[in-house]
Amino acid sequence: MPLDQSLDQLLRWYMDAGVDEAIGEKPLDRFALSAKPAAAAARPVQAPADRAAAPPLAPAHAPAAGHAIPGTAAHIAAECRTLEELRRAMEGFDALPLKRTARSTVFADGNAEAEVMVVGEAPGAEEDRHGLPFIGKSGKLLDRMLASIGLDRDSVYITNVVPWRPVENRKPTPDEVAVCLPFVTRHIDLVDPRLLILLGGAAASALLARHEGINRLRGRWFDYSAPGLPRPIPAMATFHPAYLLRTPAAKREAWRDLLQVRKRLESGH
Numbered sequence: 001m002p003l004d005q006s007l008d009q010l011l012r013w014y015m016d017a018g019v020d021e022a023i024g025e026k027p028l029d030r031f032a033l034s035a036k037p038a039a040a041a042a043r044p045v046q047a048p049a050d051r052a053a054a055p056p057l058a059p060a061h062a063p064a065a066g067h068a069i070p071g072t073a074a075h076i077a078a079e080c081r082t083l084e085e086l087r088r089a090m091e092g093f094d095a096l097p098l099k100r101t102a103r104s105t106v107f108a109d110g111n112a113e114a115e116v117m118v119v120g121e122a123p124g125a126e127e128d129r130h131g132l133p134f135i136g137k138s139g140k141l142l143d144r145m146l147a148s149i150g151l152d153r154d155s156v157y158i159t160n161v162v163p164w165r166p167v168e169n170r171k172p173t174p175d176e177v178a179v180c181l182p183f184v185t186r187h188i189d190l191v192d193p194r195l196l197i198l199l200g201g202a203a204a205s206a207l208l209a210r211h212e213g214i215n216r217l218r219g220r221w222f223d224y225s226a227p228g229l230p231r232p233i234p235a236m237a238t239f240h241p242a243y244l245l246r247t248p249a250a251k252r253e254a255w256r257d258l259l260q261v262r263k264r265l266e267s268g269h
């Protein structure tokens with residue numbers, strides 16, 4: 001049988017068996033993982049109904065400054081006591097090549113006192129030009145999504161996992177996300193919102209420290225916890241607006257996720 005035909009059959013076999021999403025590049029022996037309870041206990045964020053699932057990709061938060069290596073993002077971020085200090089520290093951080101090719105450090109937009117904090121992936125060309133997150137096409141859709149549940153840039157605070165534009169709008173690599181993670185987790189500590197909305201797989205898997213793709217993470221409440229927070233913050237992952245622009249059929253699910261956010265805000269919990 002020609003190779004492309006047998007690959008096609010193999011893919012069909014996977015789909016018939018219910019395998020509809022690739023969640024890693026290498027196979028993972030989950031039997032071996034479940035034999036290591038210490039790894040599961042270290043997971044910083046869990047969905048209550050899903051405690052036996054995948055272990056964390058990486059720590060979701062920065063260690064305290066005293067435990068981090070000086071000069072690293074973790075150390076620099078942990079020393080920041082205000083949003084302004086964090087912004088300045090990120091603007092002065094030069095250890096990531098992305099930073100050197102980007103025009104701006106895209107820090108945040110919206111109201112830092114808002115109850116809802118939205119975290120996206122990384123700035124695009126428009127955002128890089130103006131130094132503000134979500135102001136291009138995805139941003140226009142994000143504004144409409146927020147408006148559908150009665151929110152706007154005065155009632156949300158918006159940032160990204162990676163504050164520097166990856167050239168040619170490629171996705172940030174896992175290493176780039178890992179370098180930036182202490183900045184965004186400190187950002188969340190300092191804002192301390194009531195709810196988090198995580199847009200797309202990069203933000204969801206980095207901040208929830210989960211291996212699954214966005215199709216599995218969206219539409220569920222997770223507790224985002226970090227040592228710098230007084231209590232866990234409920235976090236809802238949903239599709240990234242850029243994905244929704246390419247896949248309008250997925251808007252129905254995204255709107256359902258946002259309705260859950262609305263309901264939670266109204267419930268006062």
Ligand code: URA
Nearest residue numbers: 120121122123133134
């Ligand atoms: N996409 C993102 O994830 N963030 C932005 O700021 C713009 C587009």
